[in-house]
Amino acid sequence: MPADSRTPEVTPTPFVPLHERHERSFENNRFVYPVLSRRSGGISIGVNLNPDKVCNFDCIYCQVDRTRQSETTFVEMPALLVELDEMLGLAASGKIFATEKFRDVPPALQRLNDIAFSGDGEPTTYRNFDEIIAACAELKQRHGLADVKMVLITNASMFHRPHVERGLAILDQNQGEIWAKLEAGSDEYYHLVERTPIPFRQILDNITAAARVRRIVIQALFMRIEGQSPTDAELEAFCDRLTEIAAAGGKIKLVQIYTIARRPAESFVTPLDDAEIDSLVDRVRRRTGLPAAGFYGHLA
Numbered sequence: 001m002p003a004d005s006r007t008p009e010v011t012p013t014p015f016v017p018l019h020e021r022h023e024r025s026f027e028n029n030r031f032v033y034p035v036l037s038r039r040s041g042g043i044s045i046g047v048n049l050n051p052d053k054v055c056n057f058d059c060i061y062c063q064v065d066r067t068r069q070s071e072t073t074f075v076e077m078p079a080l081l082v083e084l085d086e087m088l089g090l091a092a093s094g095k096i097f098a099t100e101k102f103r104d105v106p107p108a109l110q111r112l113n114d115i116a117f118s119g120d121g122e123p124t125t126y127r128n129f130d131e132i133i134a135a136c137a138e139l140k141q142r143h144g145l146a147d148v149k150m151v152l153i154t155n156a157s158m159f160h161r162p163h164v165e166r167g168l169a170i171l172d173q174n175q176g177e178i179w180a181k182l183e184a185g186s187d188e189y190y191h192l193v194e195r196t197p198i199p200f201r202q203i204l205d206n207i208t209a210a211a212r213v214r215r216i217v218i219q220a221l222f223m224r225i226e227g228q229s230p231t232d233a234e235l236e237a238f239c240d241r242l243t244e245i246a247a248a249g250g251k252i253k254l255v256q257i258y259t260i261a262r263r264p265a266e267s268f269v270t271p272l273d274d275a276e277i278d279s280l281v282d283r284v285r286r287r288t289g290l291p292a293a294g295f296y297g298h299l300a
């Protein structure tokens with residue numbers, strides 16, 4: 001795609017300077033949403049590539065609210081880039097911290113940490129994934145934010161597709177980080193949790209191939225199902241899969257262990273308690289030798 005066609009089509013609002021209309025733009029945004037991430041120590045600008053809320057997984061714990069239909073059903077790239085351009089301008093200038101939503105953010109957290117591609121489904125299913133990643137990277141550069149990370153939060157199901165491989169390569173050149181979901185050890189448990197026809201072997205192969213090229217982060221959500229925590233055998237198998245990825249040359253920067261923190265898709269799913277998270281983090285470190293970090297979850 002030629003560079004010019006990626007330039008956002010900015011539609012100026014006459015007589016109303018940007019800094020006076022950003023509150024309204026937060027509310028009206030359809031694709032770009034800023035959040036305070038205490039975990040990462042700053043603001044994360046989310047980019048939603050699945051406004052239709054369609055996903056190729058149907059995880060039992062999914063926290064996307066699909067009871068309400070979205071008005072926007074497909075990505076409008078020019079509109080998305082206008083929203084991102086505006087948001088990056090607010091973040092780069094620090095004006096975002098004068099808005100009602102962020103004015104109480106403590107000084108230590110008043111920084112932009114990343115642009116995160118996540119949203120309401122699997123971002124790599126977007127057919128122009130490589131083009132949108134390139135356009136967002138260009139905007140980041142233009143705002144003088146070269147050091148800001150671009151984080152792809154993904155279920156790894158599409159890494160073998162050429163448009164995704166190209167997108168990952170662009171991320172590599174622009175402070176990209178891949179956070180890939182892996183939260184099962186056995187085929188049976190994978191299908192129980194993720195409810196997808198995509199084979200577990202495909203996910204494992206994709207993660208291994210991607211991790212051979214760059215260091216990746218693994219995101220693993222574990223939970224109670226019908227009151228039952230994952231079995232010892234399942235957690236051991238999970239550690240075995242991590243070990244196999246590493247043995248095949250995959251570079252894993254960190255294994256993040258977390259649990260449910262918001263209302264899940266299925267009512268029979270509940271969070272692990274803090275001690276279980278701690279124990280699983282210990283197990284991963286001990287069994288695989290990989291760095292691991294735990295994050296607690298409590299349903300509101």
Ligand code: SF4
Nearest residue numbers: 055057058059062121
């Ligand atoms: S992959 Fe993510 S968005 Fe898709 S169903 Fe699972 S948790 Fe939800």
